[in-house]
Amino acid sequence: MLATALTATALLTGCSGTVLNKGGDTTCQDFAAADEKTQNETLNKMLKDEGKNAPSNIELSATRAAVVGYCKTLGSPDTPISKAPHL
Template sequence: MAAGMAAAISLAGCSSVINQGGDTTCKEYLTQDEATQNEAVIKMLKDENQQDPSGLQSTAARNSALAYCKTLGNENSKIKEAPHL
């Protein structure tokens, strides 16, 4: 029983962070660290292209989403709305 409770507690701590990929809002994206931003962008690119993006693609898309969210986007805009290849 104790092992089951420990597993439930450890899973509960992880369930609040879900990688939404391109559906990540600018408000969320701008508060994330670089590694988490990369994960969101890579998921977005994989969802769109059904393949792993190159390092250059993911870096360019991350920078594009960052620039978009800081300029044209608003807090409810999604990073998939940023121009990217």
Template sequence: MKVMTGAVAATLTFGALLSGCGAKVEGGDTSCKDYLAANDADQQTAVSKMLKDEKGTDAAQLEITGTKVSVQAFCQTAGKEDSKIKEAPHL
């Protein structure tokens, strides 16, 4: 029984470590550092969530794409690592 409990604990710990390795995506509160480190799908999720939080409805794909370009430019120029993506100019 102790071996089984140890194996379960090790599996859960390993899973927690893996899930913590990615960039933290929190919609508009995502930092530029985390946004730039995220993969394309996570960037899409962050921008989509930010726009939905602002407007209350899902944004059109064209708006999401345009906002991603704006956020990318902001984070690579005027934004700092701890700047939030919601600070980027967008419609």
């Protein structure tokens, strides 16, 4: 019984305790609430899913600025960050 409860907890929370990285499907609200490391991981996944190579630090910074600006102005909390104009 205890093993079943522990397994269920691990499945619900994830082994690492981090949120599943949804890349460009991440909402503006979730992106804004994430720390910088998680934001970078999310942006990396989004750009790779779009067929781009691993972005440089400058590209990550520019993409983050574009996403944050878009989410604060045109986007809503439920808007996916992939809708933000970016390189």
